[in-house]
Amino acid sequence: MRRIISVSLLLAAVLIVVPGILTLVGGGYWFRVMTTIGVFSILTMSANLITGTTGLMSLGHAGFYGIGAYATALLSTKFGWPFYLTLPVSGAITAAFGILLALPTMRLIGIYFAVATLGLGEIIHVTLLNWVDFTRGPMGISAIPGVTLPGVFTASDTTHYYAVAITALIAAFVLGRLTHSYYGNALRAVREDDQCAASMGLNVVGLKIQSFAFACFFAGVAGGLWAHTTGYISPGDFRFSESILILAMMVVGGLGSLPGAVLGAVILLGLPEFLRPIGDYRMIVVGAVMFFSILFLPRGLLGETPVLTVVRRQFGLAWDAKSNLGWRQ
C-alpha cells in the first residue's frame, strides 16, 4: 500500500506537478532545462548500474551515449524512422556495441578497467569525428526531427519534456527492479568482492557483461532523446568531459542510488542555470558544491556506498602485489 502511494506520488510529481509549475513559471526555458536534466538522469542512472552497483569504474559512458545519438540521428534523417522505432533500436545497437567493447576489458580490474573504458570512450569519439563519410564527421547531423506522432502530437517543449520524463520513468523502473532484487544483490556482491562472489558460484564475467549491456541500452536511449530534442548533434557533444560530468553526477548524488543519480543530474545541470544571474562566478559555486559534497558527504547525498571506498579499492588493486597486477584470471 505504501509502495503504491509513493509510486503514484512520483508519477504525479513528474507528469503533473513539475510540468504544471513549469507552465506557470512561463516557459520554454525551464522545460528545456528539465529536458536536459531528464536525459542526463537516464544517463546517470544507467552509468550507476555499472559503477555504483557493479563497482566497475567506467569513464567511457559518453561514448555509448554518442553511439545512441548517432544511431537515432542517422535512422531518422536517412530513413525517416519515427521516434518510437529509433529509440529502442538505438538502445539495442548501443547495447550490442557495449557488449562487444566490454568483452576484451572484462578481465581487467580496478584502475586498469577505468583506463580501458576511458580508451573506449575516446575511440568512439574519434571514430565519430573522423569517419566523415558515415557520420559527416565534425559537420555533425542537423535537422533531426523532434518527437512527433502525426495526428496525435507535434514536437514542442512540452512533448519533449513528456517524452524524456516517461522514458526516464521507464528507465528508473527497469533499473530499480534490476538493482533491488536477487540479481541486484549478485551485482553488489561483485562490487564488494568479485573473487568471493565467484567462489559462491556467481558468474562474475556474465554479470559484468549483462550490467554493461543494460546500462548501454539506456545510455543509447538517452542519446536518442538528446538527438530528437535538440535537432543537431556533433561529436563535440560526446567528449570525455561528458563522461566526467556523468561520473560527477553519480558521486554528488551518491553511488548505487537511483534517486541519487537523478538528484545529481538536477544539481549539476540545474544549479548552473539557476545561478545565471551571478554571471562569471556561477561555475565557481558549482565547483564549490562538488568539493564540499565530497568533503562532507563522502557517500553523496543518498549513496549506498562511499565513493572513496570504491576508489580506494580500485586504486589499491593497482599495486596490491597479491592480485596479479590489474588482471584477474
Place this chain on the structure above:
Amino acid sequence: MIKLKHCKTLLASVCLTLLTAGASAQNKTIAIGYQLPLSGENAQYGMLFRNSATLALDDFNKSGKLPGVTVQIKFEDSKSDAKEGVNIARKFSDDSSILAVIGDFNSTVSMAAGQVYAQTKVAQLSQTASHPDFVKISEYQFRNINTQAYEGPLIANWAHGNGVKKVAVVAIQNDWGQSAANNFINGFKAAGGTVTDVEYFNPGTRDFRSILTKIGRSQPEAIFLGAFYEDGSAFLQQKLQMGLKQNVYATSSLYEKKMIELAGPAANGLYLTSTFLVESTEPHIASYVKAYEARYGAKPQQFAAQAFDATNIMLNAIVAAGGANATRAKVRDALAATKNFPGVTGTTSFDQATREPIKLLTKLQVTDGKFVSVK
C-alpha cells in the same frame, strides 16, 4: 499666503511627477541577447566579443540615434557547450524584451541553438559561425563572417597566380577546417593546379611532425594551412625545424598578433588573408582601435572586430525596424536588408537569396614579424 505656498509645492510636485513619468514612458529599454563562451576552453574569445559589443553599445546609446530608447545587451555564458547553448536559446526566446540575438562562438553551439531560434522565430546573427549549413537552418540565421566558399577559392587563385602548381593541404578536423580544405582544393583544381596531400589533424594536436614528414616526401611547391593561430604557430615552427622551405598560404583565422609572437621567425613569409587590418589608417577603423585599446588595454584583433561589426549591424537593424516600435519579425527583415554596412571588417551586405555575407578580403604577408598588406 500659506495656502498659496502649499499650492505651489503641490503644483511643483505634480509637475515633477508628470515629468519623470513622461521621461520613463519615453525612455524605453529594448534588448539584444548575446550568447557567448565566458568560461570554459573558448572563454578568451567570449571576452573579446563582450568587450567589443559593450563598446559598440555604449557608443550607440550615446549617439542618440534612437532618442528615448535605451538598448541593452544581455550576455549569457554558454561555455561552448551545446547543452547550455540550447538552454540559453530558450531563455532568450522566452524573454519578450529581447528583439534579436547575437552568437554563439563556435559552430556546434550556434547550430544547436539555431534549431531553437528557427522554431521560436528570433533572428540570430553569429559573428563567427562558419559551418556551411548554419544559415541554411532557417531564414532567421545570419553571420558576419565570410564562409570558406568565398575565401578558399580566393586563396587558391592567389597561390596559383604566384606560380604555385602543386600544393599540399593541411587542416584541422572540424567543420570549419573541412570546408576550408575542400573549398581551397576545389578552387585550386579549377585554377589548374594539383593537390599532393590532404591531411587533417584532430583538434588538440600540437605535434605536426608526422604530417610534415609526409608532405616533405611528396614535395609540393606550397602548403595550404586551415588552422587557428595556436595550432598554426606550432605548425609553422615545426615546419622550420624540419627544414621545409615551401611557402604557406593560410586563412584569415591566422591573423592574430599572438600567432607571430608564438611562431617567432617561423612566421616570416606566411601568406594570409584578413577582413580586418589593425594598422589601417581609415578613420572609422583607427578610432575603433583607439577606443578599444584605451578601454581594454590591448589592440583588438579580427574576432573582436567581427563582434564589433555584428553588434553594430544588429543595432542598425533595430533602428531600421523602427526602434521603440521594433518587433522580432521587423528586426529580422531589417537585418536581411542590410546592404553596404560600413564596418571595421569591411563593407558588409547580406546576399538577398542565401543571406550569406559578402566582405572584402585584404591579402597580407608576414615580413620581419609584421603583417604587411600585399597585392
